[in-house]
Amino acid sequence: MLGGIATSVLGHAHPVVVSAVSRQIKTLSHVSNFYSHPNAIELAQILIRLTGKKDSRVFFAQSGAEANEAAIKLSRKTGRTEIVAMNGSFHGRTMGSLSLTGQRSKKIAFAPLLKNVKHIPFGDIKKARRAINSKTAMVIIEPIMGEAGVIVPPTNYLKEVREICTAHGVLLAIDAVQTGIGRTGQWFGYEYSGITPDVITVAKGLGAGLPLAAMIAVGESSQLFIPGDHGSTFGGNPVTTAASIAAIKWIEKNKILGKVKADYKCISTALHAVPGVTEVRGAGLLIGIELSKNNSAQVATLLEDSGVLVNAANPNTIRIAPALTVSKIELRLFIKVFKEVMSRVN
Ligand SMILES: Cc1ncc(COP(=O)(O)O)c(C=O)c1O
Structure with a gap:
């Protein structure tokens, strides 16, 4: 009943995943990131279609933590350095993503972490209004906090945070690592709120059991990275993206x-x-x-x-x-x- 912690979206050894992976590994198992390959492009196009925002771009990585690292780096390209995250949140365990994580017990042994990360109570819009300003580069939120115990924010919270971010020119990043790929009955878990985020991170279910993650930059934020700013040797590997394409298509076909x-x-x-x-x-x-x-x-x-x-x-x-x-x-x-x-x- 845990699905590899929200990861094995189609269970184990699903025939469409087995067949897509087997077919792919017989031909091309890896390609350096000097080049692209059809699966990465197809999967990026699928993810962009699922966001409903054509002007998005996708960066592939292997884990949720790395997708959030990419988001941190992207936010630095706004010229600002402050980040606002939530108490109790979980964004991963690499030094950057751990800095965003709002759980003291997981961080205490690894200080000092990134400076300029403020944590505020999840769901408290007054505190959000006080914390977010023109120095903030990015606000990062899980649409439902998973590791913290499946905490759902008040109905209008995401919408109100979106308004505050827009007013101050701040990137709003949705960490959909746990809620993404149909987990909540929606593709990324934030859609119930009606907002458009600037950044979406996904992992876990994206690879249907294989290590795959993505950072999707939406609208203007998709112009922040230029070639050379970021990279990953294995990110968007032909085999993991084959699994992902097969799983997403099966999820769509079978409603x-x-x-x-x-x-x-x-x-x-x-x-x-x-x-x-x-x-x-x-x-x-x-x-x-x-x-x-x-x-x-x-x-x-x-x-x-x-x-x-x-x-x-x-x-x-x-x-x-x-x-x-x-x-x-x-x-x-x-x-x-x-x-x-x-x-x-x-
Ligand atoms: C919301 C969220 N973000 C990020 C992560 C980190 O993902 P990973 O373990 O793939 O680095 C997790 C993992 O549980 C998560 O639930």
Whole structure:
């Protein structure tokens, strides 16, 4: 029920991914970044189409942290250096992305990190208004905070942050590493807000189990990097991009986004009814189950003993993020086992 932490969007060994990867590795497995190749171009075009913004450009990398590193570098090209990020957020563990991450426990041993990163409370628009100004290069936000325990911001939060960024000429970066590629029933997880970001970072589900990430620069921000500014030897490799193209096309063809939205309705109703559950939140197949006691680690261990993998995201929250292909039967089985475990611990 964790999908490699929101990564294996089509589960394991999906035939379309196996066949696309096998076909590709028989011909061309790598090409240096002096050159391009058809898969990278096709995938970039697909991602641009999915953003709905034709004037976007795509940089490929291998991990979410690297996609966010690219966003940090892009923001420096505005001529400004300050970044605003959220308390509790997770953006990766490289020195730059760790500087954006809003969790002290993950950073404390590695100081000093990047200077000029301010962290503000997620969802507090007054604090955002105070923190963002004409010195800010970029604001970075997860549309739903995943690692923190699937925290959903107030309805208009992204829209209001967008307005503040626009007023001060600040890049708004959406970290869709965890929420992207259909996870929330939308392509990138921010679409519910109606905003247009300047930068979108994706990874996890993008490679359908292979290491692939992207930074998508939208509109004017797509002009900030010039050739030579950034690069990656393996970024957008022919094999990983083949997997991604196959997975995205399969998701589109089989209308999986609609299925994922319907799954949320069905599973959240069933979970709400389980004694010991106080809240069910999230979107699509990124779900946080809040427990009445601080016993999520115990619940996760008992579930694992019963053959079900989940994540204890914080002391009272269980996070699930199964493959988007998870069946109704598998979801029902999860609910059954979860109910049994909850009755044992409560
Ligand atoms: C929102 C978000 N951003 C960035 C990352 C870092 O991605 P990676 O582990 O691929 O570097 C993660 C990983 O969990 C994430 O959830």
